[in-house]
Structure formats: C-alpha cells, structure tokens
Amino acid sequence: MIWLLVLVAFVAVAAVLSVTLGARSVSINDIWAGLSGNVDTASAAAVAKRVPRTFLALLIGAALAIAGTVMQGVTRNPLADPQILGINGGASLAVVVGLAFFGITDAFGYIWLAMLGAAVAAVFVYTVGSLGRGGASPLKLALAGAATAVAFTSLISAILLPRIDVMSVFRFWQIGGVGGASPDKILLVIPFLLVGAVICFASAGGLNSLALGDDLAAGLGERVQTARLLAAVGAVILCGAATAVAGPIGFVGLIVPHVCRLLVGPDHRWLLPVSALVGGGLLTIADVVGRVIAPPQEVEVGVVTALIGAPFFIAIVRRQKMRAL
Template structure:
C-alpha cells in the first residue's frame, strides 16, 4: 500500500522564493533608510554647517539667519538630486536590459550628448530659455541620439552587439561635443549660459523646477517599471522571449521610450551627468539579482542616494567653493567603467 507525499522539491522552491522576496524587501527598506540619512546630510552639511534649529527655521520659511537661508536652498537641491539620480539610474538599468549591454549608460551611449546638443540648438538659434523648453528639447535630442546610436550599432554582422553599441555611442558623443563647441564658439552670450549647465549639477534646484520636471519623471518611471516583465524576457534572448509570447520590437520601443523620457528630463534640469546609470545597475544586481521587478525600484533608491552623496562630497571637500556633482560622478565612474571593460574582456578570452 503506497502513501501520498507532498512534492518536496516544489515546496522547497516555494519556500526559497518567499525567502528571496523577504530578503529583497529587507534590502529595499535598508537602502531607503540609508538614502534618507544621506538626504539629511545633504541638508545639514555644505559650505556652512547648520543645526537642528536652522533646519526647522528653513523648512518653515523663516530665513532670517544665514544658516536657515542655506537650509531653505538645500532642501529643493536635495530633492532634485534624489529625483535626477533615480531617473538616471533607472534609465541606465533599462538601457542595459534593452541592449543586453553591461556598458550601456546615457552618457556612454551619447544620449545625454544628444539632449545637450538639442538644448544648445534651442538656445543659440531659437532663443529658448525656459526650463519647460529645455525639457522638451532635451527629450527630443535624447530620442534622436538613441535611435541613431542603435541604428549605427546594428549595422553589419551580429546586429547590435554590446561592443558595437559602446563604440557607436562613444563616437556619437564625441561628434555631438564637437558640434556643441562649433555652435558655442562664435556665440559668447550662449556659452556663458551653457557652460555651467554643461558640467552637470543640481545647485540650481528650486521647487519650481521640481514641479516642472516631476510629471515627466513620473511618466518615465511608470513606463520603465511597467516594462520590467518585458525586460526580464529580453534578458533570455530574442528567440526565447518571442517563444514566451513577447513582442520584441514593441517591448524594446516602449522600454527605450521610458528611458529616453527620464534621460531628457533629468538632463534638462541638471545637465549631462554621467556614470550614474552605469554604476548603479551593476551594484544593485549584486544586491537583488537580475529580476527587473526588483532591480528597477532598488536602482531608483540607490541612484538617488549616490547622486545626493556625490553632491554633498562636492560641497564639503572644496569649501568654501563647490565641485559640481557631474565632476564627482565622473571621478567615481571612470575607474568603474574601466573595471567593467576589463572584466568583459577577460570573459571573452
């Protein structure tokens, strides 16, 4: 007489999945707490350190003292850094998923360069000076650059390989930089406006800018998070993803559109900040794995914290002056980029 037993492997698998979800949720909570602490540091430290009383006065709008006035300026700056960092990190994660390229980043693929070129053209030839105009121009330039780089990287045998996309993006970024210089050199008036924006920073953050860019960032994030399932399928390869019922072209187009919106909006208000979208996805995969349903929100949290921390470092190490956050992220990101390239090369051997 035989007895029925529960399928132990299935029960073990379900238990393992629950444990994995709990672990990822715990990590997400820990990261949120860490980022909140970084945000508090951003409000507290800078060219002038402030106390609790100054923070309270600044939040209430009572800016009679210089310290309280500094707090009132740092609060929107901190919020903008969190939003821009989250946007760039999510965009980088999506780009790496869409292209299956570990080197994908808005800066490396020339997308930030396309956004910058569009803003310069608007400044020089159409007299665009409003933040709202910058946003639309930057998104248009980012979209054109993304299509151009992907088209160039898809030529020849093998399609859009990671190496071809990285080379096409690097060449395109150099070309855009040259075009920007050619436009700016005879236009001193435009250059004076553009030179500080070109470095990349969040020092000009205001609640008006945040209110203007927040809807675009929200739409971009929702599109990207809504594409997380498709990104998981694309990670398996085009043939297998198609076998699972995924529409490859539509999935790539929608995901890339969300990333372009995020890149364009973030670049418009903070300038072309590089390497956040490269560093954060790799770090977050070590924490929560490759599942984009977890990877995207965790990347948003870590990206916001990284850019805010870089802004704090730039303010503290050069007192009483400031180092723009774009310079700090470049100093961090360049060695990281070299390390990734070396690792990919070793794998190919």
C-alpha cells in the same frame, strides 16, 4: 525586504547629510527654521536652499539609475549608460541648438528639446550599432555611442565658439549639477519623470524576457520589438527630462545597475525600484562630497560622479575582456 529597508535608510541618511552639510554647517534649530520659511539667519537660509537641492538630487539620481538599468536591459550591454551611448550628448546638442538659434531659455523648453535630442540620439546609435553582421552587439553599440558622443561634443563646440553669450549660459549647465534647484523647476520636471518611470516599471516583465535573448523571448510570446521600444521610450523620457534640469550627469546609470544586481539579482521587477533608491542616494551623496571637499567653493556633482564612475567603467571593461578570453 531587508535590503529594501537598508536602502531606504541609506536614502534618508543621504538626504539628512545633504541638508546639514556644506560650506556652512547647520543645527537642528536652523533646519526647523529653514523648513518653516523663517530665513532670518544665514544658516536657516542655507537650509531653505538645500531642501529643494536635495529633493532634485534624489529625483535626478533615481531617474538616471532607472534609465541606465533599462538601457542595459534593452541592449543587453553591461556598458550601456545615457552618457556612454551618446544619449546625454544628443540632449545637450538639442538644448544648445535651441539656445543659439531659437532663443529658448526656459526650463520647460529645455525639457522638450532635451527629450527630442535624446530620442534622436538613441535611434541613431542603435541604427549604427545594428549595421553589419550580428546586429546590435554590446561592443558595436558602445563604439557607436562613444563615436556619436564625440561627434555631438564637436558640434556643440562649433556652435558655441562664435556665440559667447550662449556659451556663458551653457557652460555651467554642461558640467551637470543640482545647485540651481528651485521648487518651480522641481514641479515642472516631476510629471515627465513620473511618466518615464511608470513606462519603465511597466516594461519590467518585457526586460526580463529580453534578457533571455530575442528568439527565446519571442518563443515565450513576448513581442520583442514592442517591448524594446516601450522600455526605450521610458528611458529616453527620463534621460531627457533629467538632463534638461541638471545637465549631462554621467556614470550614475552605469554604476547603479551593476551594484543593484549584486543585491537583488537580475529580476527587473526588483531591480528598477532598488536602482531608483540607490541612484537617488548616490547622487545626493556625490553632491554633498562636492560641497565639502573644497569649501567655500563647490565642485559640481557631474565632476564627482565622473571621478567615481571612470575607474568603475574601466573595471567593467576589464571584466568583460577577461570573460571574452
């Protein structure tokens, strides 16, 4: 309970910092004016723009953290992450195909395309990682995901190079960020995120059983494949919807589950909601850092999370290697 209160306070502080800090600092009066719709001053206008940006960062961070936690539970792979497993890459490729060949440019179309691409990528990576002896081992899944992500990136480049018009639209989205947040976009993505989150939370008990191993989970009466499929569907919905509105933001789903296990242990009934809080706060803080490190320019949040996540990923790999020795 204490950790829960601390994390709620962390999210609240992150939200306040996100509204007040940036290229232009604002006062309490500016915040009140911006929230009330009075944008006569530049500072109040900045607040009015930062509020939906903050809300979107909290939503996307929570979604990616929940998805990463579920993916690590489903695959029993500590390196599982929407980006590392190629899920974000599949969503990105689907969006590019929709842009280049079908002229889809609205956010609603992006969401459905991204979820379709994420689902196809997830099935493909799991199928490839399951080939050979031992089935879907953590190492094989990580290698299959990395290879798939590289292949998707190559396909995206092949589609975009001759299409300058599509590249100009895609290049800002590809970095990953929440700067384009708007109330309409938030209202559009919330139903998808809610559905994905509900499915993932409903899968918490099944994920606890899967952590014991397929044989033992089946012996306890768990329908292993059904539990794995249900949890994966929730994670894919979250990844697809989050990627559609914010671009392929990486490493949030990798970092947050490991941190949260240190706080509340491996029980997914606690791990999932705590991951949502930490993920939302982390992405919001990363967005704030991107706004203040090089004013008046902004560094997209996808770049900041990559700078944070890459050393963390290396540390996890080294830790797993030491355990294997």
